[in-house]
Amino acid sequence: MVGTGGVGAAVGAVARRRDFFERMTFADLDPARPEALVARLDDGRFAAAQVDASDEESVAALAREADVVLNATDPRFNPPIFAAAFEAGCTYLDMAMTLSEPHPDEPYSRPGVMLGDAQFAEHERWSEAGRLALVGIGVEPGLSDVFARYAADHLFSELDEVAVRDGADLAVEGYDFAPTFSIWTTIEECLNPPLVWERERGFYTTDPFSEPEVFDFPEGIGPIECVNVEHEEVVLVPRELDCNRVTFKYGLGEEFIGVLKTLNKLGLDSKEPVSVRGAEVAPRDVVAAALPDPATLGDRMHGKTCAGTLVTGTGKDGERRSTYLYHVSDNEQTMREYGSQAVVLQTALNPVVALELLANGAWSGAGVLG
Secondary structure, three states, rough: OOOHHHHHHHHHHHHHHOOOOOOEEEEOOOOOOHHHHHHHHHOOEEEEEEEOOOOOHHHHHHHOOOEEEEEEOHHHHHHHHHHHHHOOOOEEOOOOOOOEEOOOOOOOOOOOOOOOOHHHOHHHHHHHHOEEEEOOEEOOOOOOHHHHHHHHHHHHHEEEEEEEEEOOOEEOOOOOOOOOOOHHHHHHHHHOOOEEEEEEEEEEEEOOOOOOEEEEEEOOOOOEEEEOOOHHHHHHHHHHOOOOOEEEEEOHHHHHHHHHHHHHHOOOOOOEEEEEEEEEEEEHHHHHHOOOHHOOHHEEEOOOOEEEEEEEEEEOOOEEEEEEEEEEEEEEHHHHHOOOOHHHHHHHHHHHHHHHHHOOOOOOOEEOOO
């Protein structure tokens, strides 16, 4: 597993309870992180290693000792890790797909390079080699797509809209502003032009934070205003399911949206390095470094987070129906049972499930699939 941050550590905590694997190596640029994780897990099946996720050969050299590469880094590192897994003859899994690029002339109406385009372009190569790359298999994307497939197969005869809705009532004590997930990834998702798919129109983009709606989340979370955000489900679902519309909306809240807009105005969302007293540094990396590590916030957090898919259409009985399939992660429970905060634990569950289903043969395939 490449990447031993919050999600990577949570993968270890979940996998420790399962018996489908013989060995799992946690790798990171900073060797102290996987070493500390392996010591904490105290399980002879786990090992630690150092790897540079930006260096394809570094990843490939380590991957040659494995059957599967699970990418738990942020999606900047997908290209070298994806290529290294192929070079090493491994099955590949990730939780976020290769990054998009806005349309050069009409970014808020037409897509440019879409999420995952670089990976899906390699489908034939992976397929011909008989290897599987299972992309976007975290919670969102991943579990949300499984919910959509389940609804299509078991609950509906016709699908109208597949609408992924994510919201939480999490709070972090002692901080005025402390994101509970990677701020680098959150900036990427929320400030890029959101993607929408419709049968008649195909893919199109909108302004950030468009089409606000209030969604009433279950298990006590309650009503939260959600807005359009760029996300992989909008790419993945139309590839596999016959429906009329696919959207992704995130319950960010007024304060969070305000902070993101301010970062954008100041250029602090930029991924491009600038020179500061002779050092080259990306403004977004500075923002991420200045904020607390989300993986360390579990003891200060309380509340729940919900990931789910609202499906509307015609039920198996011929009647109109609307069903929200979801997973709620309670921070008190995840800290007590796994030692990981709710958001990273929720993200880590599905790739471990996927690994087990691949190991026991329930899932199989070749090519780049999601």
